[in-house]
Amino acid sequence: MDMLMFELDKNAKEPLYEQLYEAIKRGIIDGSIPVEKKLPSKRKLADFLMLSQTTIELAYGQLLAEGYIVSKPRIGFFVEDIASLPYIDKPVLVPETKPTAPRYDIDFSPGRIDTASFPFSTWRRYAKDAIDEQQQSLLLAGSAQGEYALREEIASYLYQSRGVHCRPEQIVIGSGTEQLIPMILQILGDYNVYALENPGYQMTHHIIEQYGQRSLPIRIDADGLDVSELEMSDANIVYVTPSHQFPTGAILSAPRRAQLLQWASHQGNRYIIEDDYDSEFRYIGKPIPSLQSMDHQQKVIYLSTFSKSLMPSLRIAYFVLPEKLMPRYHALFTYYTCTVPRFEQHILMQFMRDGHFSKHLNRMRKIYRKKLEKLTAVITNYEAVNISGEQAGMHIALTVTHPQNAQQLSKQAKDAHIRISPLSQYLLKDDARYAQHLLLGFGGIDEEKISQAITTLFELWQLKKGANT
Template identity: 55%
Template sequence: MDMLMFQLQRTDSTPLYKQLYSEIKHAIISGKISVGAKLPSKRKLAEFLDISQTTVELSYSQLVAEGFIESRARKGFYALPVEELAYLDVQQDEPQAAAAPVEYTFDFNPAKIDTQSFPFSTWRKIAKEVLDEMNHGLLLSGHPQGDESLRREISRYLFASRGVLCDTDQIIIGSGTEQLMPLLIRLLDKQVLFGFENPGYALTHSIFDHYDRKAVPVTVEEDGISVAELEALNVDIAYVTPSHQFPTGAVLSATKRAQLLNWAAAAPQRFIIEDDYDSEFRYTSRPIPALQSMDRSGRVIYLSTFSKSLMPSLRIAYMVLPKSLLRAYQQTFLHYSSSVPRIDQQLVAEFMEHGHFSRHLNRMRKLYKKKLEHLTAALQEFAPAVKISGEQAGMHIVLTVQTPLTETELVELAKRSKIRVFGLSSYDVRATTAVPPQIVLGFGGLSETEITEGIAKLMECWKIA
């Protein structure tokens, strides 16, 4: 792409890298930088704007972290579609470049976690042990699929908590689902048709398109993805979140679990990608076993992450490949190195091995259950105008609101009151707006007091008594 003249104010108190980051972000949102456009190299942009390469590098790093651009090895930086940002609050009818960022008083973002209850002292102690001068090996590249110690702990944990049966060599460690999914897509035949849940996780939808793979939306019903629609559309690979569907909160019924596994076993090219993103947090009964634990045909590819159970910034996810795909993976990605730093891998492995992870999950499960109880109690006051669904698990619920207002109007009214909520249709590729409107509320990042006050304020701005 040609150089863009970004307006950087050297006398401004805002650091130059933040100004550059903001200018590029708004250029992508407004379409001045088109999807797929290659950005100037750090050196060229630094020379053109007469700034340091470090300034450009900091800006690019932040844009990569937020998903506005991606770094392609030995090729450079490229602009991503805005819809790849799973939680970006973009109103289509407003001029984005001119919009000032909103400082939310109450942020019901479903991606947020509780940051106040993390066991920092334990983590610090383990970090000191890992960062010992005798651990010279950690300075070298490890196993391309991830350190065996971490894969071993993940295997044990998955068997105990999710019923997942796997050997350590079936596990691939990666820096997030968005890094593992492209590897998986490249492993499968280019001609296969992917089917993804609709509404569903926006980032995943865009990955298929970004890597030029054929993909179609498949309707999510009250008890999960429509297996009949998978059949009718001739889908080969189904991407599902069966334990707690995002964003509807639906749990795949026992009947549909059997139907889905039978569907996959009926043709040799069929597979199920099971994204078990927040299965640790279930509140109404025992955890539902993973689909992979029921699979007798080797058709389920299991994905999960530590983003909800530990922290999003850790950037560690993992994939369990069926043995039928393992050899092809190892041959295809023979020369790849693990994208997760070995020190981080060792930290998590030690944290799990000594029981800290299980204890942390137990504490957080109780904490999130109390937050959910506060949320449902606060909303109960406004029944039947407000109906709750998807509360069996996870860290978000869905509200169905009996109101003459539209979903867009509800989201905008909340925004004006500095409350961040999300319309269910924002996760729907068909942009279907439900009547009555439905709103997604995350509660993980708010305190119990903030939840109670936030709901009262939200109902007030919606004029629901």
């Protein structure tokens, strides 16, 4: 134990040693000074509390006599296990509230990545370089928008891979999409009505509700967001995942993209928030340009994250603001510090600058494509199951024709320690079209275990294999 901080009153009628004895005793009984902890030496505690050593000696002596502490010769004083002392009023312990997470043998949840393929040694090398005397400046607070050098790397990456036009000055880095969406909401101000994809990313919905703003669900079909429904609504801001709709996996078709940009251009207060969370992994056809790259009227706020492309625990995401919204950003946020530690930003910047990020994406794209191929090969053996949303990302949608609905199938899987969610979980408003849909994330499952994982699940559901297998 380093020290014991107690507030003692020199003017009280109880002597100081008694006050100290009482304070330590209370700490031992309520567990804040744990069993077997070494107490500070008499001299050190006397210096720290500015008391005489005799005062400490008297307090420790009393605790010793009553069995709260023991003395080990030449080592010091240690807290005793007082559970057996009959004269102690034990505190009522509040039961542990931390929920115990269910244990899954197979986890098809969409947030998981392939952790085994992470380039640990390269990352470690850059981490070592960052934590070095040469990098003393990283100990000081950095730019509120995030490291300029990292923003330069992001701007260049976005231009090359997503056609996004921006200057590093338009990029704001923060610790995750969930931390950046509230900032975007504040930049856009009050009295907005947000259109959200239904089904959609629940985090956005929660944040908009928490900020007391109105939101409207808009239906999704095979071409992505139904822009005609948006046009008929009161919404002036739309949040979309056009490259790989979360969770259906639909890709916003070219005519819908044009229609959406048209919609935004009709009124000054209309904006599109484009969440491009997993577009790095596209398996079929040529890359689809971002909406931001097609926008000539400063209507798109582009948002993306490193949670899928690198790791969700990194907590680094960013948005790109249209130039005309920059003054509003500066007015609101320049006085805050960037929420991502500078060391992490520096490591990521070096990783990108030396070409490792692109290399990592190319490698991961191959790995995820192989997993997807394995997955589809096994699934297509079965009757009554359809796949959609497989062109990109790390999850697909399954439609299962079955006497049980998707919610019941998910529950049955959970009871067998398999995690797979019904797509209805992501609905903001009921939509019967999704009664038989489930969301299957494959990023975190080893390639060689995919066949067995799917077979186990489908056998549990008693699905039949097709005639051709």
